[in-house]
Amino acid sequence: VVAETAAAADAAARLVQVEYDILPAVFDPEEARTPGAPVLHPGRTPEDRVADASRNVVAQLHDGHGGDIDATLSASAVTVSGTWQTSRVTHAQLETHGAVGWLDEDGRLVIRSSTQVPFLTRDELAHVFDLPRENVRVFAARVGGGFGGKQEIFTEDLVALAVL
Structure with a gap:
């Protein structure tokens, strides 16, 4: 609600009625990228700043350094593979958003x-x-x-x- 005064905003907020449509959900990032997963941003394109909506990939980074990754890994003395997770981290700004x-x-x-x-x-x-x-x-x-x-x-x- 946007209003010119706090009282007007409060009065307008009391008039809001919300109706929810229960949609298919996905709760794991890896599951969200699998074929057949519910599409979270249907109809979005890179022009909309969504990298690949069909795979639920909102953003991708490419560092621009090419090379033969398979050859590099084959020539490495040791390689380690796995999946690691960390807890969510959020910023704690000294100033408020405004x-x-x-x-x-x-x-x-x-x-x-x-x-x-x-x-x-x-x-x-x-x-x-x-x-x-x-x-x-x-x-x-x-x-x-x-x-x-x-x-x-x-x-x-x-x-x-x-x-x-």
Whole structure:
């Protein structure tokens, strides 16, 4: 709920009715990549920033270094293979996530945010809202302590939606 006052937001939130559709689920990343697993992002393409929706692969990294992996492994004195897991890790930023927004006198969307990556945030907002990049301005306060946890859209899209 987006509102101009806390009281209006509270009143509007009380009017919200939620209806859930129970969909097939998958709870293991390896299971999610198997053929026949429920597709989590149907119809998404790399243009939508989803690497391979049919295999539930949202992102892929390629370091660009080629080479013959099989030959390298064969020539290695020792190889180790297995599957290792760690518990979930989350950042604990020193500052809160926050954003405010408005349209400037030229009609450009302006977002002031606690993001660590204002240019990426600008590009993401332009993509999400189908706006020219030059019509989106994002700037961040000089505050540190994000530790890498503020490198994606978190609140900025919601603020932009309210502004637009």
